Amino acid sequence: xxxxxxxxxxxxxxxxxxxxxxxxxxxxxxxxxxxxxxxxxxxxxxxxxxxxxxxxxxxxxxxxxxxxxxxxxxxxxxxxxxxxxxxxxxxxxxxxxxxxxxxxxxxxxxxxxxxxxxxxxxxxxxxxxxxxxxxxxxxxxxxxxxxxxxxxxxxxxxxxxxxxxxxxxxxxxxxxxxxxxxxxxxxxxxxxxxxxxxxxxxxxxxxxxxxxxxxxxxxxxxxxxxxxxxxxxxxxxxxxxxxxxxxxxxxxxxxxxxxxxxxxxxxxxxxxxxxxxxxxxxxxxxxxxxxxxxxxxxxxxxxxxxxxxxxxxxxxxxxxxxxxxxxxxxxxxxxxxxxxxxxxxxxxxxxxxxxxxxxxxxxxxxxxxxxxxxxxxxxxxxxxxxxxxxxxxxxxxxxxxxxxxxxxxxxxxxxxxxxxxxxxxxxxxxxxxxxxxxxxxxxxxxxxxxxxxxxxxxxxxxxxxxxxxxxxxxxxxxxxxxxxxxxxxxxxxxxxxxxxxxxxxxxxxxxxxxxxxxxxxxxxxxxxxxxxxxxxxxxxxxxxxxxxxxxxxxxxxxxxxxxxxxxxxxxxxxxxxxxxxxxxxxxxxxxxxxxxxxxxxxxxxxxxxxxxxx
Amino acid sequence: xxxxxxxxxxxxxxxxxxxxxxxxxxxxxxxxxxxxxxxxxxxxxxxxxxxxxxxxxxxxxxxxxxxxxxxxxxxxxxxxxxxxxxxxxxxxxxxxxxxxxxxxxxxxxxxxxxxxxxxxxxxxxxxxxxxxxxxxxxxxxxxxxxxxxxxxxxxxxxxxxxxxxxxxxxxxxxxxxxxxxxxxxxxxxxxxxxxxxxxxxxxxxxxxxxxxxxxxxxxxxxxxxxxxxxxxxxxxxxxxxxxxxxxxxxxxxxxxxxxxxxxxxxx
Numbered sequence: 061x062x063x064x065x066x067x068x069x070x071x072x073x074x075x076x077x078x079x080x081x082x083x084x085x086x087x088x089x090x091x092x093x094x095x096x097x098x099x100x101x102x103x104x105x106x107x108x109x110x111x112x113x114x115x116x117x118x119x120x121x122x123x124x125x126x127x128x129x130x131x132x133x134x135x136x137x138x139x140x141x142x143x144x145x146x147x148x149x150x151x152x153x154x155x156x157x158x159x160x161x162x163x164x165x166x167x168x169x170x171x172x173x174x175x176x177x178x179x180x181x182x183x184x185x186x187x188x189x190x191x192x193x194x195x196x197x198x199x200x201x202x203x204x205x206x207x208x209x210x211x212x213x214x215x216x217x218x219x220x221x222x223x224x225x226x227x228x229x230x231x232x233x234x235x236x237x238x239x240x241x242x243x244x245x246x247x248x249x250x251x252x253x254x255x256x257x258x259x260x261x262x263x264x265x266x267x268x269x270x271x272x273x274x275x276x277x278x279x280x281x282x283x284x285x286x287x288x289x290x291x292x293x294x295x296x297x298x299x300x301x302x303x304x305x306x307x308x309x310x311x312x313x314x315x316x317x318x319x320x321x322x323x324x325x326x327x328x329x330x331x332x333x334x335x336x337x338x339x340x341x342x343x344x345x346x347x348x349x350x351x352x353x354x355x356x357x358x359x360x361x362x363x364x365x366x367x368x369x370x371x372x373x374x375x376x377x378x379x380x381x382x383x384x385x386x387x388x389x390x391x392x393x394x395x396x397x398x399x400x401x402x403x404x405x406x407x408x409x410x411x412x413x414x415x416x417x418x419x420x421x422x423x424x425x426x427x428x429x430x431x432x433x434x435x436x437x438x439x440x441x442x443x444x445x446x447x448x449x450x451x452x453x454x455x456x457x458x459x460x461x462x463x464x465x466x467x468x469x470x471x472x473x474x475x476x477x478x479x480x481x482x483x484x485x486x487x488x489x490x491x492x493x494x495x496x497x498x499x500x501x502x503x504x505x506x507x508x509x510x511x512x513x514x515x516x517x518x519x520x521x522x523x524x525x526x527x528x529x530x531x532x533x534x535x536x537x538x539x540x541x542x543x544x545x546x547x548x549x550x551x552x553x554x555x556x557x558x559x560x561x562x563x564x565x566x567x568x569x570x571x572x573x574x575x576x577x578x579x580x581x582x583x584x585x586x587x588x589x590x591x592x593x594x595x596x597x598x599x600x601x602x603x604x605x606x607x608x609x610x611x612x613x614x615x616x617x618x619x620x621x622x623x624x625x626x627x628x629x630x631x632x633x634x635x636x637x638x639x640x641x642x643x644x645x646x647x648x649x650x651x652x653x654x655x656x657x658x659x660x661x662x663x664x665x666x667x668x669x670x671x672x673x674x
Numbered sequence: 675x676x677x678x679x680x681x682x683x684x685x686x687x688x689x690x691x692x693x694x695x696x697x698x699x700x701x702x703x704x705x706x707x708x709x710x711x712x713x714x715x716x717x718x719x720x721x722x723x724x725x726x727x728x729x730x731x732x733x734x735x736x737x738x739x740x741x742x743x744x745x746x747x748x749x750x751x752x753x754x755x756x757x758x759x760x761x762x763x764x765x766x767x768x769x770x771x772x773x774x775x776x777x778x779x780x781x782x783x784x785x786x787x788x789x790x791x792x793x794x795x796x797x798x799x800x801x802x803x804x805x806x807x808x809x810x811x812x813x814x815x816x817x818x819x820x821x822x823x824x825x826x827x828x829x830x831x832x833x834x835x836x837x838x839x840x841x842x843x844x845x846x847x848x849x850x851x852x853x854x855x856x857x858x859x860x861x862x863x864x865x866x867x868x869x870x871x872x873x874x875x876x877x878x879x880x881x882x883x884x885x886x887x888x889x890x891x892x893x894x895x896x897x898x899x900x901x902x903x904x905x906x907x908x909x910x911x912x913x914x915x916x917x918x919x920x921x922x923x924x925x926x927x928x929x930x931x932x933x934x935x936x937x938x939x940x941x
Contacts (some may be wrong), residue, residue, distance in 0.1 A: 370885045575773075577764075579773075581796070670775060671725060
């Protein structure tokens with residue numbers, strides 16, 4: 061070993077060993093600062109991690125669910141499930157339709173119990189050690205199990221009731237209990253059923269036909285007739301007060317007076333210039349016949365003769381791709397003189413019977429022929445076979461006049477999913493969408509932001525345990541600040557002691573440093589002397605502090621009753637080996653920095669110092 | 675010319691706290707194997723001269739300052755100072771100069787053997803215990819073993835068992851011997867000894883001086899010893915330099931001390 065730096069490093073170690081008492085004192089003083097810091101860091105991490113462990117073990121901390129039942133846009137669930145922060149989404153049914161009774165094998169019958177859909181990956185069940193129920197299976201909550209003495213493998217008969225066409229009906233479903241859910245997950249009486257069963261329960265409750273063995277048949281709800289506007293023809297202009305009362309007291313919140321031309325543009329062949337026409341519009345979305353009656357009642361005695369129902373026209377496409385506009389016009393007897401074309405009003409007419417139209421004589425269509433139309437309804441398109449009853453010159457080119465009832469049913473589809481039931485000849489309400497959900501974030505740290513995003517995405521307020529998570533985050537932040545303040549104070553003190561010790565050592569060894577220079581060692585080599593000593597002192601101190609931490613960490617755990625083994629183990633005082641290594645390296649770097657002061661001092665020692673020493 | 679060190683017209687001026695001092699060296703030379711004393715009282719400039727010879731103090735002006743190394747190459751120290759070539763000067767110190775310091779200068783945490791071999795390690799030379807005995811024998815030292823052909827010298831009293839001791843376990847005389855061993859084992863061209871006998875008793879001092887002479891003769895190393903002890907120097911050295919009485923230069927105001935070669939008998 062002839063390199064000057066290596067010789068100096070070797071001699072620096074020998075010097076420390078030769079003055080082992082002094083070395084031990086400074087090591088002890090640094091360890092006395094490092095050990096409490098390690099315990100402090102370990103305690104802080106243990107406290108925070110214990111809280112987080114509770115959050116992680118309990119999936120309800122990651123749960124986000126809507127505050128109320130609403131209908132979601134068709135792509136809502138797909139968008140939510142695609143979010144990388146979301147672990148799983150379990151849809152939910154309408155709360156009002158989710159309760160049922162059950163009967164045990166012993167004949168005990170329950171009151172209405174809330175039913176919760178569950179699906180594969182539901183952490184509420186899986187993290188509590190309960191199997192997700194499959195077909196013919198059910199999970200019960202612990203309070204319910206206790207109240208009715210239900211255990212695993214017991215058979216329950218689920219009882220779903222409804223009133224249908226004036227009569228009470230009941231469906232029964234036998235299910236085997238496959239698990240009892242921990243009260244921490246659900247402290248109330250509750251049943252967890254497969255999602256398909258929950259959806260069928262909801263559908264049954266809404267009077268729909270559910271294809272389950274033994275369940276009474278129902279029907280599929282028809283779409284209702286709705287209108288966008290009521291066009292009123294009166295002998296004179298309505299007073300503003302009358303208009304105000306009409307708009308305030310009905311759902312027709314919008315009002316405009318129509319000129320003759322404007323009236324004529326609403327329907328083909330419309331003309332009656334001797335009347336004043338007002339359009340009352342349902343600005344909050346299409347409204348029902350009930351509001352037509354209400355408006356008529358408000359305008360009684362004001363000389364209003366005609367009340368023409370109107371649904372916004374709708375674009376449609378012929379099979380060959382030609383675009384047409386569907387205009388709905390169905391008239392009461394008193395109104396039929398107003399128009400050259402139109403259909404008699406028939407609100408109870410089946411949809412299939414309203415698939416007829418009057419076409420323009422210039423559109424090249426043939427009377428008494430069938431055309432296939434594709435009409436956009438909501439997010440889909442319906443294909444309709446429409447019979448062209450007749451042609452008329454009064455109908456503008458590119459227009460089909462159809463019964464208002466047809467257009468009204470299609471208008472329903474803009475608000476609610478619909479489908480065309482061929483056997484019934486009706487446009488009926490489509491599959492019920494989910495009206496709620498339980499979404500679980502992958503990490504508790506994602507919950508606050510994810511809850512906000514779901515609110516924006518679904519337009520619905522959500523419930524999530526963000527307050528508790530935020531409290532834990534603030535606890536972590538607060539403890540981190542406190543620990544670091546204490547650590548910095550300790551480090552400053554320790555650094556001061558180390559700097560003083562090393563500089564004093566250099567001063568004591570001034571003649572030796574000068575001798576090194578005299579013998580031919582360079583300034584850099586001599587500067588390495590205190591740096592090597594500083595780093596070694598720090599490493600010895602960290603080693604000693606680590607050993608003391610292991611001992612005192614256990615003591616703290618014993619005193620607090622939290623058990624554990626300290627580094628890498630459980631217990632409230634918790635530091636991982638990697639964190640300890642980072643601490644050691646950090647302290648060594650700080651020591652090297654402290655030693656640099658002594659190193660600078662040693663570099664200034666000239667060889668002549670050796671010649672001056674006595 | 676076998677001069678190892680040659681100085682001509684060298685001066686060092688110092689101004690400090692109002693006082694002005696100038697050391698003047700018109701002529702100074704040391705040859706291989708010479709044992710030369712520089713004698714003077716306190717404050718005459720001995721230390722200043724020693725610092726300049728040790729290449730740790732830059733002269734204020736120099737006409738000629740050369741140092742011949744072990745290969746016979748003459749290095750112009752004046753030019754190195756002019757260029758402030760610190761690295762080269764350090765190399766010269768390491769390679770060509772050995773030191774026997776007044777207080778010994780041993781490192782307290784190294785054993786005597788480790789202290790003795792440290793300069794050799796730095797120079798990359800063999801530094802084993804066996805090599806230590808071999809070298810010591812080669813320069814006339816038989817550490818711990820006088821041998822049948824020669825009366826034991828004072829360094830022979832450096833018992834082998836002491837080689838593993840730390841300096842604090844040695845007497846003053848033993849420490850000084852260890853320092854001399856270190857200086858000798860580094861195989862320098864010149865050994866600079868600064869008051870080597872100041873910390874030892876008279877008997878040891880005489881013994882050290884005798885050994886210096888013998889080593890110089892046997893090894894060819896030039897030894898320059900700074901001392902205030904005229905009688906000791908008179909008894910042992912071959913050549914001597916002294917400082918004349920300092921005088922004040924009326925023009926510059928400097929107190930001037932001039933080094934001159936002196937007849938040893940006149941010390």
